[in-house]
Amino acid sequence: MEIDTKKLEEIIGKYGKCKSTVIPILQDIQEEYNWLPEEVFEIVAQELGIPLMDVYGVATFYRTFSLKPRGKHIITVCLGTACHVRGGQRITETISRELGINPGETTEDLKFTLETVNCLGCCAIGPIVVVDGEYYGGMTSQKVASLLKKTRGGKRE
Ligand code: FES
The missing domain is CATH 3.40.30.10 (Glutaredoxin)
Structure with a gap:
């Protein structure tokens, strides 16, 4: 899936780069795509300087996040x-x-x-x-x- 990296950087920039901002960042990304494409995890992890597993862990822990494509x-x-x-x-x-x-x-x-x-x-x-x-x-x-x-x-x- 094609990811708009500029848009992601914009979202991440809005919250600041620390581990505690993972949830609001993922919420905003989900609002953008209606789900969380796998490709975004690596970008978020890199931008925040945290392990990929931490981002993935948050995304899979909360039911509000969908890792499967969702419709408009x-x-x-x-x-x-x-x-x-x-x-x-x-x-x-x-x-x-x-x-x-x-x-x-x-x-x-x-x-x-x-x-x-x-x-x-x-x-x-x-x-x-x-x-x-x-x-x-x-x-x-x-x-x-x-x-x-x-x-x-x-x-x-
Ligand atoms: S059963 Fe309560 S709102 Fe549908």
């Missing part, structure tokens, strides 16, 4: 009990069919990643689908198909 749009379906009984599973299947991927996977064009979660803490408005951090309650298969279409076309409100 992250679709999360709640499959907690309340959302599940209201059709969460059917909604997940509709998304899988529409995008051609299973939960935990990313489309080849890196546009979408589908994830599931167990309860987002707002069961009353379930079933819930989250698209790029925005919550959509009372979802149905039909609604989610049109939400995907809007997201794909960049017309989501």
Whole structure:
């Protein structure tokens, strides 16, 4: 994968070069790429003057970091009990069919990643689908198909 080293240096320069800045640096890099490509670890380690294993250790310790490619749009379906009984599973299947991927996977064009979660803490408005951090309650298969279409076309409100 092509890494914009200038952009990385910019991010690293923002935080200063010491071991304690690894987490915010990796967070910013993930924001840039939506995941952490392997190539960035060596650059971060070199720039901070710390062992590669230390950078890799942080990236693998925190669940928030993804070492697998993630799409531009992250679709999360709640499959907690309340959302599940209201059709969460059917909604997940509709998304899988529409995008051609299973939960935990990313489309080849890196546009979408589908994830599931167990309860987002707002069961009353379930079933819930989250698209790029925005919550959509009372979802149905039909609604989610049109939400995907809007997201794909960049017309989501
Ligand atoms: S089960 Fe979906 S928000 Fe609680």
